Amino acid sequence: MVEQDLRSTPLAAVHESLGATFTDFAGWRMPVRYDSDLAEHRAVRERAGIFDLSHMGEVHLRGPEAGAALDHALAGKMSSMGQGRAKYSLLLTEDGGVIDDVITYRLAEDHFLVIPNASNVAAAVQALTERAQGFDVEVDDASERTALIAVQGPLSEQILREALLGEDSGVAGLSAEDLTGMRNYRFATGTYRGEELLIARTGYTGEDGFELYVGTALAADLWQQLAAAGGDRLTPCGLACRDTLRLEAGMPLYGNELSRDLHPAQAGMAKVVALASKDDFVGRAGVEDADLSGRPVLVGLVAEGRRAARSGAEVRDAAGAAVGEVTSGALSPTLGHPIAMAYVAAAAAAPGTELVVDVRGKDLPVRVAEMPFYRRA
Template sequence: MAEQELRSTALEAVHESLGATFTDFAGWRMPVRYDSDLAEHKAVRQSAGLFDLSHMGEIHLRGPEAAAALDHALAGKMSAMSVGRAKYSLLLTEDGGVIDDVITYRFSEDHFLVVANASNAEVDAAELLARAEGFDVEVDDASSRTSLIAVQGPQSEQILLDTLLGADSGVEGLTAEDLTEMKNYRFAEGTYRGESLLIARTGYTGEDGFELYLPNEYAPALWEQLTAVGGDRVTPCGLACRDTLRLEAGMPLYGNELGRDLYPAQSGMGRVVALKSKEDFVGRKGIEAADLSGRPVLVGLVAEGRRAARADAQVRDGDGREVGAISSGALSPTLGHPIAMAFVSADVAEVGTELVVDVRGKDLPVRVVEMPFYRRD
């Protein structure tokens, strides 16, 4: 796709003014870094990072049967979720493969928001619309008019308190307690300059953090306020460090650890599928009929040194037998050694198993470990 055809977020001019390096991500022109991947990664772990995630999809479902429609459409039981909470779930194919992993927020008894990955946003919206047929619900794809700004890191709560509750912040309807008492996968609503503002304690970095949803036209002003008030405590961050952060936290990436050709159980996501707590839903029959014997499973791998295995690198056992492939890998900025996720044969998936990865033609000894690789204190 030519650069002029790439979609831009409402914050593009801000990123350009900050000297960002851009990349094509799922058809969007997105900042991959501003300065140093390592410095941005470190900022999130030690203080706070500021991310533009406006390429994600936002799909609202409103109506008296919104909960029932989502119970049918998704693998989780959305009807059991309380108002003010968020829930991670999967959108499955009829055969039980994964179309996407999503987060769903419940605003009221009859209003939900489903947030989709950028690469699947249009597909997810079309699937949800099709699966809502026959239910009394309206599906509204608000992706093109919604911006998403994430503040992630141990200083994120204080930065938001200072920014959103300060004089002339433009924010109304939110209190300090709304933020300080907000637990993970909870959210609060307010307004920013008279328009809706959703603040959720969610993220994709393994750190404490928040994600803020608001109309496109107000995103630059909010970004500038967060930057000005945050000062040295907050660093603009691109997609490169977001990937190493999520890898350290053992979080799957669609297209790497999740996909239409993978069952949830292979990716360690079997618990997300509500086989016991609800009746029929799209993908249930496929999951129940699936034969997982002989199928690879996801594991974490660690190594010594500085050479990191990358996606698709071959994994072998001690006898030289090919037993799998790397799905994601990097030299961990926080831990200082190589880490990776890989799909391997079930017979070599036990924690402590010694394996070998082919890194550009050279053998790299690795060991199976529990995930996540990094967990905040």
Template sequence: MVEESLRSTALESVHEASGATFTDFAGWRMPVRYDSDLREHAAVRERAGIFDLSHMGEIHLRGPQAGEALDHALAGKMSAMAVGRAKYSLILAEDGGVIDDVIAYRLAEDHFLVVANASNAEVDAGELIARAHGFDVEVDDASAATALIAVQGPLSEDILLEALLGDEDVAGLTVEDLTALRYYRVLEGTYRNEQLLVARTGYTGEDGFELYVPAELAVPLWERLVAVGGERLTPCGLACRDTLRLEAGMPLYGHELGRALKPVQAGLGKVVALASKGDFVGRAALEGADHGDLPVLVGLSAEGRRAARADAVVRDADGAEVGVITSGALSPTLGHPIAMALVRPDLTEIGTELIADVRGKDLPVRVVSLPFYSRA
């Protein structure tokens, strides 16, 4: 794909002015880094980082049966969620494989927002439209009209309090609202008289927020956050976002999740509401099925500086292939190699010794609990 054909977010000019290096991510021209992957990673762990995530998909469902429609479309029970809450869920195929992992926000009794991965946004919108057939609900794919900016890190709340509540363009939010906002909750206000959603969610393992605004307001909001954040807030690219989420043990679609994988393999069996709701797409394939012989996701840790990367083979002590690396890196925070891998289910006990292939050389690894990193 030539660069001219890539889609751009509303913040592209801001990234260019900041000296970003770009990459093709799911057909989007996205900043992979501004300066140093390691410095950007450390900024999120120690202070705060700001990310442009406007390549993600935003799909609204509105109507008296919006909750019931999502109960049918997703693996979780969305209709029981309170207004102002968020819930992690999965879109399953009929055979129980994972089409995508999503976050659903309940903005009103009859209004939900589903946020999809960039690589699956159009597919997800199509699935939700098809699965809403027969329900009293309207599905609106607002992805192209929506910008998503994330502020992540231990200083993110302080920065948002100053940036948003000290801005006359922001209305409908209070200090008490923001400081009381718990994880997987969302607030609604306005920015320049347009809807502003502030969610306490993220993909870094740190405290943080995700802000949704109309795309035409992305630049002034970004610039306001950066100006107020100052040295506390570092623009961050997708490279450090990947090492941050890996340290936090968070799955990435296409690596730890995919159509060929069942939720239980990634440790997401509890996300599937088999006991608390009726029929939904994928239920028949999963209910009562025995998946005990399928590979299971584990964390792996090693010593030294060489890291096993995605698709590397995992072997046992006898040299037999027993799994595959799904994601791997030299952990910037921990200082040693980490990886997630799908391995034979009898080899998942903590402390199990295995071998990962690193460019034709053996790397001793051991099974460890996930996540690799948890904030204090």
């Protein structure tokens, strides 16, 4: 795809002014880095980073049966979730594969917001629309008119308080307690310059942080306001460091660790599927009937040195037999040694198992390790 065919976020001019290097991600022209992947990664771990995630989708479900419709459509039980809360869930195929992993927010008794991944927005909207048939609910794809900015890192709350709680901030309906008292997977709503603003304590980095949803017309102003308040404490961050951050945190990436050909249990996500707490839903029969005895499972791998395994690398046992494949890998900036996620045969999945990964034709000894690789203090 040539660059002029790529979609741009409302923050494209901001990224260009900051000297970003761009890449094609799911058909979007996205900043992959601004300066140094390592510096951006460390900024999030030590201070705070700001990300443009406006390529993600935003799908509203409104109506008296919105909760019931989502219980039918998703693997988790959404109808029992309290207002002001968020939940991670899966959108499954009929046979139990994963169409997408999503975050769902309950804005009101009859109003939910579902966030699909950028590469799956069309598929998620189609599935949610089809599965809402027969329920008293309206499905509204607001992706084109919504921007998403993330501020992640140990100083994120402090920066948000300074940026959004002053008299001249343009923010209304949001108190200091809304931010300081907000627990993980909770959110608060208010307005920014008269338009709706949603701030959630969610993220994809393994650090404390927030995600801010605002109308596209105000995205650049909000970014600049956050950047001004953050100063040297807040670093613009691209997709490259977001990937190493989520890998250290053991968070799956759709297309790598999740796909239509993989069942939740293979990825260690059996508990995400609400088999015990709700009745029939799309994918239930596929999950219950699946024979996973011969299927690979997701594990973490660690190694010594500086060479890192990459996606697609073959994993072998001590006898040289192929037992799996790496899905994500990198030299961990925080830990200083190579880490990876891989699908391997169940017989090779026990923590401590010694294996070998092919890294550009050379053997790299690895050891199966529990995830996450990194957990914030």
